[in-house]
Amino acid sequence: MKRGFLKNSKPAKTPANRTSTAGPPATTSTPAPDPDEFQPMTRLRFGKVEPALRGYQALQLLRQAVNGQTTDYSDNTVFVSTLPPLYPNETLASNPDSWTECVFWGGDHKRTIVSTPGFPSPIPRPRQVLHRVAPSRFGMGVFATRNIAMDDLIVSERPLLMAPHVIPPLPLNFSPDFKPTHAQIMEARMVQYEQYLDMALERMFPENCAAFLALHNAHTEDGSGPIYGRVRTNNILALDEPGGDSSRAMIAVFKDISRINHSCVPNAEYGKLDVASLSLQLHAIRDIKKGEEIFIAYCPPTMPTTKRQAKLEPYGFQCTCRVCSDPNSDAFVAKVKSLTSNPLAPTALIQAIYGDSAEWAVHLTEMAPELGNFLNRR
Ligand SMILES: [Zn+2]
DSSP states (O other), X not given: OOOOTTTOOOOOBOOOOEEOOOSOOSOSSOOOOOTTSOTTOEEOOOSOOOOOOOSOOOOOOOOXXXXXXXXXXXXXXXXXXXXXXXXXXXXXXXXXXXXXXXXXXXXXXXXXXXXXXXXSOOOOOOSSOOEEEEEETTEEEEEESSOBOTTOEEEEEOOSEEEESSBOOOOOOOOTTOOOOHHHHHHHHHHHHHHHHXXXXXXXXXXXXXXXXXXXXXXXXSXXXXXXXXXXXXXXXXXXXXXXXXXXXXXXXXXXXXXXXXXXXOSEEEOSOBTTTTBEEEEESSOBOTTOBOEEOSSOTTSOHHHHHHHHGGGXXXXXXXXXXXXXXXXXXXXXXXXXXXTTSOHHHHHHHHSOHHHHHHTHHHHHHHHHHHHHHO
């Protein structure tokens, strides 16, 4: 079965640049909902900022061991837990599937995970190692070590870290007579969040902690701490909130999958986190030759080019792939989008155009005449 980006509701890699902290709304009007946007959060700053916060005393967080099986937490408790439960004397050598340090906001996600039938099941792996991390023209990247066929499982991985998609709006430790500005509140929340993330890193095996800290950080000047900066740079939206509260979604950071670079013409994609094994699977969406770099799309390739570029800016690069360089790509995508919203459009043609996220992009020009013929027939 082909996996199509356009018809797939899988989570997208996200810059995690939003927080639910109270404060002035980003705009005073209410724009029409954009299905490509994650709303309605306040956007965190990106770019060079001067520290707004001086003299803020971060709270001393309660550092206590959390039993992996405990799930009885109130909605506004933030706590760190290791999943699957880590028992004494276990090591990475005894369990190569490893463990995830989870920063939970409330107990819902932990309850969901530990009550999933089969949890914790072994990670489903490819029959042989098909990828390696190596220097790329984009910094580090992930490359195929063998020829990989479309739909093959390339890599399957348990996250190093999972955390709330937004910064939990916990009470802040400002003195009673101090009236912080919105920017100061935001910065205090980031300081506080960094503490929780630091707790998670402290609990990691040294190898996993080193792997996390080796990841790229594109958020060095926007008030993010060194851990949250790496989370913002490398996370993947992993768990939706069962109750539909998008602010409670969970993001995940991976040792290898987070190394995969972006292309609007990707050759691989991931689905939803497999909760039973607490792992993410990356599949090929076209044949990949040995030695070829593996790419995923950090944002939907169906977004207009300028919007994609804006989405990619927080990652610290400008995409120059063939779609971004093609002045006709936006018009083509708009046609395809309008076709799929037409219930009378023949399913077969839509599948031919839509069926493969790489195919539509790689054969953008070649497919255009086919689309034109279809439009003429109508
Ligand atoms: Zn591009």
